Amino acid sequence: MKDLLAVVMLLGIYSLLSASFFVLMDAVDVAFTEAAVGAGISTLLMLLAITMTGRTEHPTRHKPLLALAVVVVTGSLLIYGTLDMPYFGSAEAPIHQHVAPRYINDSMQEIGVPNIVTSVLASYRAFDTFGEVVVIFTAGMGVLALLSTVRRSEDNETIDSFNQSMHEQHLILRIVSKMMIPFILLFALYVQFHGDFGPGGGFQAGVIFASAIFLYTMLFGMSTARRVINQSFIQILAATGVLLYGSVGVVSLLNGKEFFDYSALSADPVAGQHLGILLIELGVGITVAAVMVIIFFNFADRRGYSPDKESEDL
Amino acid sequence: MDTLIQVSSSILLLIGSFLCLSGGVGILRFPDFYTRMHAVGVTETLATTMILIGLILHNPDFLVDVKLVIILLMTLFISPTASHALANAAIHNDLSKQKNDTSDSGVKPSKP
Amino acid sequence: MLIGLYNYWVVVVLMMVGFYIVIAHGNLIKKIVGLSIFQTSVFIFYISMAKVDNGTAPILANGIEQYSNPLPHVLILTAIVVGIATTALGLALAVRIKEAYGSAEEEDIQKKDNLDC
Numbered sequence: 208m209k210d211l212l213a214v215v216m217l218l219g220i221y222s223l224l225s226a227s228f229f230v231l232m233d234a235v236d237v238a239f240t241e242a243a244v245g246a247g248i249s250t251l252l253m254l255l256a257i258t259m260t261g262r263t264e265h266p267t268r269h270k271p272l273l274a275l276a277v278v279v280v281t282g283s284l285l286i287y288g289t290l291d292m293p294y295f296g297s298a299e300a301p302i303h304q305h306v307a308p309r310y311i312n313d314s315m316q317e318i319g320v321p322n323i324v325t326s327v328l329a330s331y332r333a334f335d336t337f338g339e340v341v342v343i344f345t346a347g348m349g350v351l352a353l354l355s356t357v358r359r360s361e362d363n364e365t366i367d368s369f370n371q372s373m374h375e376q377h378l379i380l381r382i383v384s385k386m387m388i389p390f391i392l393l394f395a396l397y398v399q400f401h402g403d404f405g406p407g408g409g410f411q412a413g414v415i416f417a418s419a420i421f422l423y424t425m426l427f428g429m430s431t432a433r434r435v436i437n438q439s440f441i442q443i444l445a446a447t448g449v450l451l452y453g454s455v456g457v458v459s460l461l462n463g464k465e466f467f468d469y470s471a472l473s474a475d476p477v478a479g480q481h482l483g484i485l486l487i488e489l490g491v492g493i494t495v496a497a498v499m500v501i502i503f504f505n506f507a508d509r510r511g512y513s514p515d516k517e518s519e520d521l
Numbered sequence: 522m523d524t525l526i527q528v529s530s531s532i533l534l535l536i537g538s539f540l541c542l543s544g545g546v547g548i549l550r551f552p553d554f555y556t557r558m559h560a561v562g563v564t565e566t567l568a569t570t571m572i573l574i575g576l577i578l579h580n581p582d583f584l585v586d587v588k589l590v591i592i593l594l595m596t597l598f599i600s601p602t603a604s605h606a607l608a609n610a611a612i613h614n615d616l617s618k619q620k621n622d623t624s625d626s627g628v629k630p631s632k633p
Numbered sequence: 634m635l636i637g638l639y640n641y642w643v644v645v646v647l648m649m650v651g652f653y654i655v656i657a658h659g660n661l662i663k664k665i666v667g668l669s670i671f672q673t674s675v676f677i678f679y680i681s682m683a684k685v686d687n688g689t690a691p692i693l694a695n696g697i698e699q700y701s702n703p704l705p706h707v708l709i710l711t712a713i714v715v716g717i718a719t720t721a722l723g724l725a726l727a728v729r730i731k732e733a734y735g736s737a738e739e740e741d742i743q744k745k746d747n748l749d750c
Contacts, residue, residue: 211660211662211663214662214663214666215666218666218669218670221670221673222673225673225676225677228677228680229676229680232680232681232683232684232701233683233684233688233689233690233691233701234680234683234684234690234701234705234706234709235690235692236706236710237676237680237706237709237710237713240710240713240714241673241676241713244713244714244717245669245673245713245717248717249669249717249720252720252721252724253662253665253666253720253724255724256662256724256727256728257662259728259731259732260661260662260727260728260731260737261731261737264658264659264660264662264663264738265659265660265738265741267657267658267659267740268740271656271657274653274656274657275653275657277656278649278652278653278656279649281649281652282645282646282648282649285645285648285649286641286642286645289638289641289642289645290635290638292638292641294637294638295637295638295639295640295641295681295684296684296685296686297637297685297686298685298686298688298699300682302682302683302702302704302705303685303702306704307702307703307704310703310704311691311700311703314693315693321692321693321694322691322692322693323691323692323693323700323703324691324692324703324706324707324710327703327704327707328707328710328711332707335707335711336711339711339714339715342715342718343714343715343718345718346718346719346721346722347718349722349725350721350722350725353722353725353726353728353729354725354728354729376609376613377609379602379605380602380605380606380609383598383599383602386598387595387598387599390595404692405692406690406692408710410710410714495714498718502721502725505725506724506725506728509728
């Protein structure tokens with residue numbers, strides 16, 4: 208398949224199919240995240256990348272027989288390795304015996320949150336989630352380092368006249384999206400705070416919030432979106448999320464307990480757990496939304512960039 | 522009364538699935554981009570509406586029904602807008618209205 | 634008997650498809666697509682291991698006795714978000730390579746590197 212646009216679209220369909228597969232496997236939180244991230248953000252970023260790297264692939268001149276041989280050998284070795292695994296869905300498999308029953312049985316008394324995945328993610332394994340938030344932040348900083356361009360700031364009159372001329376062409380889309388964006392943002396807030404009781408949580412909420420901003424940016428132009436969301440503001444916001452997350456752990460340390468032990472945050476341990484989970488999910492949501500917006504804005508800005516300016520500096 | 526609701530929700534779900542399938546057949550069989558767009562835009566919206574109404578009838582819980590109604594309203598807004606966006610983009614890029622099977626050759630339209 | 638292991642075989646097939654795309658195609662974007670398919674196959678592996686027969690989603694509710702294992706769900710949630718972060722970074726690198734070398738194909742890039750050396 209030579210056309211990369213078709214490849215990216217098929218990848219989006221594949222992500223959506225795997226999200227529905229996760230629903231069948233009773234993994235509702237994972238399905239939500241995969242649908243939002245894989246079928247939404249990933250497809251969008253790849254489309255942005257293809258507009259800059261070229262839409263078709265050059266045909267290879269040699270037949271990759273060695274690659275095929277390596278793949279077949281590795282595949283058969285892996286299939287031989289799976290013969291020892293437990294059967295699909297059996298309840299006596301070793302992974303269901305040791306740690307998981309403790310989480311399922313004790314989660315309600317110790318933490319008091321119905322969604323076990325949220326309680327494990329935010330309280331029992333909060334340190335791993337901290338590492339994940341820092342990884343997202345680092346990826347945002349990496350994209351900033353690679354793709355940021357110096358933007359000539361345009362004055363407001365040119366932006367307004369540009370908007371007026373484009374308004375007629377995209378009239379229906381602009382009006383419908385203006386009606387939809389508040390609901391999308393409201394839904395993001397709902398998913399953020401409802402993650403304790405149903406599927407949801409910080410990551411999904413951050414991604415949905417960012418996608419509302421992408422919709423606005425795509426229809427109203429980068430200049431208008433930059434006026435609404437300043438570059439330095441969004442960078443400070445990304446750092447604030449990570450800071451909020453880390454400071455919850457440090458406050459627990461200062462109160463005499465271990466790092467990320469939320470029972471130190473309030474007199475009643477269960478109320479402390481609730482407060483701790485709320486604060487760190489908020490931190491995660493803020494960082495994810497800000498980093499997604501940073502990545503998108505930098506990809507979109509790079510489209511109008513020509514390398515002549517860079518050679519001037521050299 | 523109860524069986525009436527169950528039967529009607531099953532009928533609506535079946536009609537919705539059939540409409541979805543027929544939209545899929547339309548994508549494969551119609552000759553031109555615009556006719557394909559028309560086939561899938563109309564049938565997809567109606568199929569989603571039928572399936573959602575069937576699910577609303579099937580479920581006795583009030584909170585789930587409210588959420589399904591909100592999803593229904595959103596779909597009625599968003600799905601035709603998406604079809605409009607695609608057709609607008611095709612017009613903007615001068616997609617030809619003739620009966621050829623390649624759809625992104627950038628050929629000028631047959632009628633000005 | 635052996636047919637109870639079919640989910641692992643599906644995972645291995647997907648993994649090998651992704652692996653083949655990464656090593657056999659020259660275009661950088663296609664390599665990233667192959668990497669994404671590989672990642673998704675690993676997610677399917679973990680999530681299919683977490684499923685218990687007659688279990689439901691791990692959200693505590695009255696009247697349900699058997700829950701699916703929540704621990705792989707937590708790990709895969711982290712993995713999905715880290716995956717999108719690395720994909721974004723990879724795409725940014727591909728865009729910059731295209732700007733610096735003029736092409737996104739592996740052969741052209743290596744040829745230009747050999748010329749410069």
